Amino acid sequence: MKKLISCLFFIGVISVTSGQIKPDFSRISDHPRLLLRQGEEEKLKEGVLTHTAWRNLHEVILRESTAILDMKPLTRNQIGRRILQTSREALRRIFYLSYSWRMTEERSYLEKAEQELLAVSQFADWNPSHFLDVAEMTLATAIGYDWLYHELPEASRQTIRNAILQKGLAPGQDAAYNGWRRAKNNWNQVCNTGLSFGALAVFEENEALCNDIIEKAIASIRIPMEAYAPAGNYTEGYSYWAYGTSFNVLFIDMLEKAFGSDFGLSSQPGFLQTASFYANLMGTSGRVFNYGDAGGVEGLQPAMFWFANKLQDRSVLFIEKDFLERQKFNEKSNRLLPLAMLWADGIDVNKIQAPTTKLWHATSENEIAVLRTGWNKTKDIYVGFKGGTASVSHGHMDAGSFVLDMDGVRWASELGMQQYNSLESAGLKIWDMHQQSPRWDVFRLNNFSHNTLTINGQLHQMEGNAKLIKKSENEEQINAVFDLTSVFASQLEKATRGIAVLNKSYVIVRDEIKTGKNRATVRWAMLTPARVDKIDGNRLVLKNGKKKITVFLEDMDDIQWKSWSAEPPKEYDAPNPGFVFVGFEIQMNPHEVKHLNISFNVGDHEKRSGHTLALSEW
Incomplete structure (x- = not known):
């Protein structure tokens, strides 16, 4: 019965998506169109000049990008059944370098980003049998392709574009690899987001394919979002909240910037309230409540700044304030760190107060x-x-x-x-x-x-x-x-x-x-x-x-x-x-x-407490 209800729900949201809330693809703008559009760098620069916390984070990203300049280009390194570590490192390198180029116009960052983009584009495949690997690699190449588009030679654009289409989007349309569309866990959130970013980045090359990917993603991603209802508890716990929810927020951000609407996703029951769930998983020892398959402290969590702006509630950032003040950024592993700069909106960290929740x-x-x-x-x-x-x-x-x-x-x-x-x-x-x-x-x-x-x-x-x-x-x-x-x-x-x-x-x-x-x-x-x-x-x-x-x-x-x-x-x-x-x-x-x-x-x-x-x- 549960499977039948889930199936009917999935069919229902597809029909709704293909009907009244069908995305208007005529709204899609020129590059860069993902996350940070042309000219929006200036607002980030104002925050860097105004607030020490954002200047510190900006400089950390630049320093790490400089360190990446001396690294050898990535190779396809499969560990067990995954190349996920390679995909995640590709995302970290390309995102950091692309950010640093757009904020400084220092050509060494651009050239290294192009080198990494071409390296991963020439892999035999992005390992579709473990589709998270494809999703993260597609996200990485999409951001690099979009953000650097006007500076890349046409030959490089063609190579990267073909890789996104053939190694990212095409296997995502293959029923042998896309069972995640029906999943109610983080795989759904991550894979739909990665492919949708890829589709939007190369939209001009195959409009019908890209329309199909994004429309199906809007319908499909509602399935794991049911897990947040009614008030924000996330089934998979601390680390997988950071993973699945961050990608879910990326997806919503993409929709809002491309189409001017998130098609009701952020108003799904419990989704915005989940920021309080994540904040409350941090204990007063500085350690997290790491039940289930959770790892250690994630460090600064960019998605929380997106939630704070949506909720107009700065108190959910109390833990993030501590990370900012102590400069605990995990820049060697936090591949999404530049998003904090994009989503924080230059917030004054000194105005963040503790929640009152007991x-x-x-x-x-x-x-x-x-x-x-x-x-x-x-x-x-x-x-x-x-x-x-x-x-x-x-x-x-x-x-x-x-x-x-x-x-x-x-x-x-x-x-x-x-x-x-x-x-x-x-x-x-x-x-x-x-x-x-x-x-x-x-x-x-x-x-x-x-x-x-x-x-x-x-x-x-x-x-x-x-x-x-x-x-x-x-x-x-x-x-x-x-x-x-x-x-x-x-x-x-x-x-x-x-x-x-x-x-x-x-x-x-x-x-x-x-x-x-x-x-x-x-x-x-x-x-x-x-x-x-x-x-x-x-x-x-x-x-x-x-x-x-x-x-x-x-x-x-x-x-x-x-x-x-x-x-x-x-x-x-x-x-x-x-x-x-x-x-x-x-x-x-x-x-x-x-x-x-x-x-x-x-x-x-x-003495004993005496309370029995x-x-x-x-």
Whole structure:
């Protein structure tokens, strides 16, 4: 039934797109027509002259472009089934160099950009069997071709144009390669965007083909945009938000500049609100809530400036302000960095204020809750709390898991993603998502590596979905409660976890568990990068540098904390240096009820918190 509804939706949006909101291709302007039109450089230059933050970013892009001048041209380097690293580096080089040429008219940038464009254009192909590679390479060549068009010799234009048509757009029309048009994940956003940029860049060469690509993209990209409804939660988490959403914003920007309309895309439910989702994934330790297949801190996120302008809300840029002030640009890897200059509109960074949010949550297929006492790095508490399901794209068996920041330190951590090629090269079918899939043998993907409960050493139920059933923004007790029962189907009769920040000073994690007809061994585990300073029965002290927290097992004097290695069991698993687990096990009889209360207090404390209210009273 879900597949039928999705199919009908897809047919419906195609018919709408080909009807009343059909793009008017007569509006397409001369080159440059993508992102930054002729003469718009002058406004960017004003921002560079007026604000230190934008001058610093501009100079970083120029310095990195100068460094690129001495690099050998890219070659087609395939790693496993991907040339994605090459495509992304091509985008970084060509975008940086093209920006630097347009802002300075220094011919060395133009000449190097032309060299890189010709190099990738002469590849045998752009690897359509892994179409993200094609999409990013098409975006790279489209920007370079469009931005440098009037300065490139006709012979170079012809070579680049043919490559876009033959190695980018043509395979995108082949049913063997374009299944992403029906996908509801980042592949749809990235591939539609890359091909649409290519189509618009070379529009004059084959108008019918380019019309078809862009019209289909307007219809298709609505499918993954459904994931933002109703209030901005993005199913795939931090890193894939940065990927899919950035490309989605690129697509909308392209439509607005080319046709004067985004055909209702930015008003899709939840899309603009997703800026708050991304901002709230940054903890007060400076680390992110990296559940699922997430990597580390992305650095400055250009898409957030686009959202801030659309929303007329500067507070969503509070994290970006910090990156700007500390010049954390990740210019060696952030291939979209020049977009920050284009989308920031010269905003005065000093006028960006912190949000007032203390609890962030939005219903979705893969729910989370974020609790905090504020946005101050040195003093405020932050908890990222995961519900949801492992059955979504890039999902882990992490329902019930959490990260915890206190006193500016990350005490409870997530390992995040493992590079896919390392697992694929070991022969694992990690994209098979059923319960018996070898995907769940991978340590970082299953529940054994997460800060959650494990019953009888078994995997979580992949199709289970933990939903938020209760929450409070009361500053004296900010809390959220997830029902985990479906995640433990056939293992427990009932499982509920709540996390509360109390009196702006300490944190409680409470589990309410009821067994079914069988006995159960319940493992409570937390991964930490801290050192175990001492264990005294049900009292645990963790230390990071000169800072400490005390963790109590409330009202459970017969249980003792334990610590154990975070080293994984399989050769193909990534190592986890610097991490250990702390936790405990309890034995439960059939039809028994247990309430577990774990409190977290800053410093080396001797007293318990004393807060043991049932979740029904929260």
